Amino acid sequence: MSVRRYFGANNRDAMRQVRESLGPDAMILSSRQLDDGYEILAMAEDALDEKVAQADKPPANDFAALAQRLLSEVQEMRSMLNNQQKKVTPTVHPIREMVNILQAAGFGTELIRELAAALPGNCNDVSAWLHEQLQQRIQLPSFPAELFSDGVIALVGPTGVGKTTTTAKLAAHYVMQFGPEQLLLVTTDGYRVGAREQLKIYAGLLEVDMHALEEGEKLDVLQDKMCGKKLVLIDTVGMSQRDQRLTQRIAELQAGAETPAATRPLTRETTQKTTQKTTPKTSNTRLVLVLNTASQRENLDEVVCLFQRTARESGMVIRDCIVSKVDESVRLGGALDVLIRHGLILHFVSNGQRVPEDLELPDTEALVNLALNGVAAEYAEFSQWLANFGEQSATPARAASGALQAQGKTVASLYEQLRADLPGFDFIESLLNIGELPANDQEAALTQWYADIQAEAGKVQPKTLHWARTKPVAGVKWHLANLPADIESCLLPLPILPEPVANIAKIHQNLGVQQHIFQMLPSEATLNWLNSPENGLQPWVAVINRNHRFRVRNADSKAATNATNNAAAKATNEKEERVAALALRTRLNSHHSVQLHYRGEAAKLTLGSVAVKLMNSSVEYQLWYGELAAEARGAGLVRRFWLLPKTVAADTAKNLIVAQLKGDEAASLTRQTHNLLQKAGYEHLSQPVSVALATTLAASAIHVEQSMAPVFNTARQRLFNLSGKRGKANGQKILAGLIQLLEATVAIQIMSAAGVRSE
Structure with a gap:
């Protein structure tokens, strides 16, 4: 039998060489990651016809059984692979894990020693403990500003x-x-x-x-x-x-x-006396x-x-x-x-x-997240290198892929479950195929992909549409797509290409959405459309900058209202102040409390509202202010302002604000996903394709984390287990599991590329 070796920059490049040399029915004998690329051993199908005929035919779609049978049948050929050693990731001591994370993030040895001395011996989630400790140690003033x-x-x-x-x-x-x-x-x-x-x-x-x-x-x-x-x-x-x-x-x-x-x-x-x-x-x-x-x-x-x-x-x-x-x-x-x-x-x-x-x-949670979250992959790789010094070390995603090949049946089952139950997840494969096309053909194929996504979104009939900001995501040069959400307010992995906001009528009609969520104040044209009775006065909410200025009734307006027979009082009643949103927190005239699940932990949202007008408009709106705090830790999570129509009832307003918070992580998680994909072997994808893939995976992770549907309880736990993380499942950990699921599925498909045939 003639075994051939193919070497490429990554697994897709090596597979492309195999297909060009041996045809689409080539038999893959082995694949592995090397320091400088990816190696595949393969042979022509006819050389194994006799041996394959002697074997029992496995089920057509059982990736795991087929992979195991192929590996056992070509065990003799594997002796040519220079005795590849099976890598087992050892258990890392909590202090070693903490040291690796902090050193990779740029912290010094003095603070690391101090934190190591405070680390509890029974700590099960070092990363969560570190986040909490660092947030508590950053000193803030006694009151804002x-x-x-x-x-x-x-x-x-x-x-x-x-x-x-x-x-x-x-x-x-x-x-x-x-x-x-x-x-x-x-x-x-x-x-x-x-x-x-x-x-x-x-x-x-x-x-x-x-x-x-x-x-x-x-x-x-x-x-x-x-x-x-x-x-x-x-x-x-x-x-x-x-x-x-x-x-x-x-x-x-x-x-x-x-x-x-x-x-x-x-x-x-001390407080100085004013008479000094x-x-x-x-x-x-x-x-x-x-x-x-x-x-x-x-x-x-x-x-x-x-x-x-x-x-x-x-x-x-x-x-x-x-x-x-x-x-x-x-x-x-x-x-x-x-x-x-x-x-x-x-x-x-x-x-x-x-x-x-x-x-x-200062937002201590956001600062600590910026410092620590980006070094997770580097920490895992460094930890593996320390444990296997002198040996070839694989990236965490590749090592996980190798381990998952032995559990291919579970992986395939989970992948198929997400394709069946999560609208939009099955579009990932076609997106990866677009990434393999010649560069000149990718733009047209991606445009068609977005058109197919929008058609699928129209069939799903989402309840809500999250409109992305009109400026690029923080820290990068690309824009986030608009994302629909279902009746549970859970994001759907059906990214809608950002279009001019003037096309809100077209998007609204095509998707049939019932309410809109904006990450910033809409344009004047959009506000006019939203406020028009002809368009049904759709409920909407917009996140507002704390420095945005509004027109509000002055402090004497209420007293003047009761003196309607006094002309001077009437004139006073018409006076208005121009005040920044931040200064209106003391004028909130209604208070509400809402319990919700925010980024993996239970939280309590306290809300209040006040009537305002925009500087260039006579239309009256509701300005809501909310403070979100973690129930278990008591730490502040979010302080934010929202603008809503005057016609929206209080209960609807609270639901809209909660829906906005549930999709709050989309931008940061998409950026994190984009960075992780570059480290997981997808750096060959063009930026538009990579961003589309990152957006789809991030929205999928948020949906799996937040959905209360029973079908996602199992998926959530399996993805959390695949991530290898500890503590409570949140969007970031589920995202890590999704990326490893994607890598494992690709690896299994490479192993079974020649053996899976439609009957």
């Missing part, structure tokens, strides 16, 4: 960390909440070309007073300008932490001895350190140490910080490590250049 308390605030830090842009963002947020009259901007940056002009432009746009301090000048010269101002923001010159002039620059930020009490900040240790006429011995200027998260951990550590030491030498302290350039950071662990070890209080997170949109209040 505490930095806007009255006083003098100076942003300090090395060059290029984004102090000027951050100052402009802080100023814009302050103006939106409190107005421009009580804010003063100051710049001391006379070195960088255009620095003063840049801040001056922002000050002009915000209608805020601004002053530039010359080199050597202290804050004393601004006494007159600071009178009557509640907040003074200082953009300082960027200097290296090793610059000898740093001490002098920090000292120049001290407020003078006659600083008015109105301009002094409240410290954490002179400053205390310690400077009352509050220093806020701006840290670039894209820098190395060692560099950030030195910046904090030297800036804090310099501040102490000048009679000042640095306890507060803002982290910048989160969108440019590859590994966030180093920055979190420095924040935790030095006990810095994190006030804001800057993740882009836009003013003021890219400045957010």
Whole structure:
């Protein structure tokens, strides 16, 4: 018998060579992953005709039985494979697992030792424990936007960390909440070309007073300008932490001895009396350190140490910080490590250049997820390498595929179950086939694939359509597709190509959806369509930025309403305020509580609402605000605003908000899936095909996690077992199981490519 060896960049490339050389009926004898590619041993079918004829014919669709029979029949030929050794992934000690995760994420040895000492001996889910511990160790202010308390605030830090842009963002947020009259901007940056002009432009746009301090000048010269101002923001010159002039620059930020009490900040240790006429011995200027998260951990550590030491030498302290350039950071662990070890209080997170949109209040869960979730694959590979030092190690997905070939019957059964019970899952195979086409043919085939998906969605008649944001997913350059949801509000893996929102009427008609969920405020044309009685006044909800401004009745409107015979009262009743959503939390006039399951854990959602109008519209809407907290841990999970039509009843509004939260993970999970696919042997797929596959798998994982249908109870448990994870099943763990299921199915099909025939 003539056995031939084929070598390719991946299993699909090697299989393509086999088909071209031996035809579609070639017999696959063995396949394995090598350091530099993929190897397949195969032979022509006619060379095995006599041997195959002697064997009992296995069931046509039993992949596992066929794979096992083929392996036993060609055992003699397997001696040519250089004694391939069966790899068994050993059990990893919890501390070793924790060390691998934290080191891969960029954390330092000091914090790792501290966490290792606190790790419980009976810990069953190291990853979940780490997430909880790191979130608890990040210090936050006593209340949101505490930095806007009255006083003098100076942003300090090395060059290029984004102090000027951050100052402009802080100023814009302050103006939106409190107005421009009580804010003063100051710049001391006379070195960088255009620095003063840049801040001056922002000050002009915000209608805020601004002053530039010359080199050597202290804050004393601004006494007159600071009178009557509640907040003074200082953009300082960027200097290296090793610059000898740093001490002098920090000292120049001290407020003078006659600083008015109105301009002094409240410290954490004591509260200054408003009648105090002179400053205390310690400077009352509050220093806020701006840290670039894209820098190395060692560099950030030195910046904090030297800036804090310099501040102490000048009679000042640095306890507060803002982290910048989160969108440019590859590994966030180093920055979190420095924040935790030095006990810095994190006030804001800057993740882009836009003013003021890219400045957010810190979300500890999101920060820890960014730091840890992306290193899961790297940790698994490194752990395998440590356990099998000196031997060839496979990636986690490949190792899982090899193990799953021995359990092919279970894998095939699970795969067929998902194809039958989850609308859209059976389109994955055709998507993989598109990825094997020549590059010139893929675009047309993918367009037809989306058309078939939309036709299938029309047959399913989804209840809800989740409209994706019009801008790319955070951290990548591609857009998320629109996703329908069933009557349970569970996402369906039927991605609808993003179209201009003006086509909402067409999409609505083709799919027959009953309600709409938007991840941002719809356009004016879409709002007009939604509010038109001719279109049935469909229920909808839109996620709203906390800084979005609305028109609301002023505080005197309610009293004026009762005095209808008084003309002055009527005029007062018509007065309206323009207020940011964040400032409306204190005016909520109704409160509701909802229990739900959010990202793998039980949670409680507290809601309230208030009537508002958009700035450019006379239509009245409902603005809802909600805080979601984990019941078991008591930790805050989500704080968010939603806009709904005035005509929507309270119960319908709550259901719409819960439906939005249930699909909340789609964007982040799709991005994570896209990254995992690149590491699992699918890097040859074009970006549009890879994104479509990632979207379908992510929506499938969310559906399997959230669906209460009995058929998905078994699928959920099997996928969780395939993931090899511990703890509670959530979308991320089910996604890992789905990717391994896909890899195992492909591997089994390769093994049985020549033996499975239709009768």
